[in-house]
Amino acid sequence: MHEVNATVKVSQSITKKISSAKLNVKWREYKKNKYLFFLLIPVLIWYCIFSYGPLYGIQLAFKDFHVREGIWGSPWIGMANFKFLFTQSPDFLIILKNTVIISFYHIVFGFPAPIVLALLFNEIRSSIFKRIAQTLSYMPHFLSWVVLSGILITILSPSSGVVNDVIKWFGFQPIYFIGDESYFRFTLVVSAIWKEIGWGTIIYLAALASVDQQMYEAAVMDGANRWKQTIHITIPALYPVIAILFILRIGSVLDAGFDQILNLYSPSVYGVSDILDTFVYRSGLQNFQFSLTTAVGLFKNVIALCLVLSTNYIVKRMGQEGIT
Template structure:
């Protein structure tokens, strides 16, 4: 049988069905492991998307979704004309942007520094200590922040007073909120992000370092010309994901940290949606806000993926 006949045989429907069934049979254990995750996403991610229709209706819980009056883009128009829209958009984008600007390079730098450590014991100690905050819940994390920044007994204000300054009410001043949110986020996530980069570093061929040493390259040059290029694909993938979640600033942390005194810099789409949706019962309006937020996140993810594909030929799809 020549190559043409072989390809024709492979393309027969029966052969395709048999091949597909064989692949399913070979992957049956992987499919069983995947099944719980698939069920979870179907039940809690995809089926609830049916509720997006109430963004285009004047939803009444007693009438139900279909019997409620259809109002089209009324709530979207109302949201865009709301004076709070620009404030919410600015706060959401800035919190996400600052988290990426300062938080994204932090685990890369820590991973590079840990990769240069020669003491295995010290390296493991630093890695363990750095990623422990990741496992602390946002409630405990915010409680710790409030304790540290307390104007009466907080450690930070005690240092300020030790240098002769007056206590600062950090959590009641809008100008400090973004700094508190971003720095605490770096502290909480830098160690966990480092694990990903250390795993990527372990895949770099050690012969490249040996060849560089023979050529007289020092640690700095090896880091710059071998280590960094070796983790660039991982960096781009994580950057794409971070850009995609730029509009999805952590609701729990902001909600626990903010108060009416700092709404001007702390109020974001998710907290505003919570207030108008659950507290005020305006479900159609809050759904419209959430839908706008989700569509914007998708567009950002698509744009970041397209840019990464053009620049470095690395993308999610």
């Protein structure tokens, strides 16, 4: 028994020494690169002010907020705001459904689009043509939805738009893409892909640039054509990046594109386009229901956290690297 206790004490002592040695090594590394860590100070200040500072206002979700009384003076009402949203608000469940459907379309059609475009860019052999194509695909990203919405409204106009002129030239009736509920979600998804597809390829092209070219040479020696090289070399090289970006995208499933929808929707398509963010905008900034909209924001963040953690767990179980 004494021998066992002595062995345990020795192992504990060794473990402490190893931990202390690792801590000293880390501290020396931090001290060696201290000037690099000073560069993080502006970023940390930004996060403290704009990301962690507003957490103080989360308590509004559990209060009946009155401007005159302030946050501390407003009475606590517990979960009343959440109960109102899920049981008494006639539009909340419809708005939640619209948000999930639009986000689902963005994930199914919008998430793979940059991957496909990056694979196509990777197959272009002319460097000049590749640069021109990449530049043209990036350009819409730098335009705000205020500008792009005006362009879309003009070219999709049922009376004078270029798209409907082509449709009428083929003998069909013009389509009101932005004012018809049957086509509005389609217009949202396609225009969002067009705006962001080029910008989304940057990280995938960076990942493809790190692929060892000797693997392609070996595949050619084995008789693999371009398609087989893409399937067995190029796409597997993108798996880690795809996994991380997919986790982050799932976490924003309740963010269906506020800027885009706010600039494109109208009362005629509220039934299919009204989402949580537009609901918060109208209820909070226009109707001054700050407690109710804070409850909606807290609900979104909790769902996003749960989705990120669960998706990260599933991805890691599938053998890929997650975000933690």
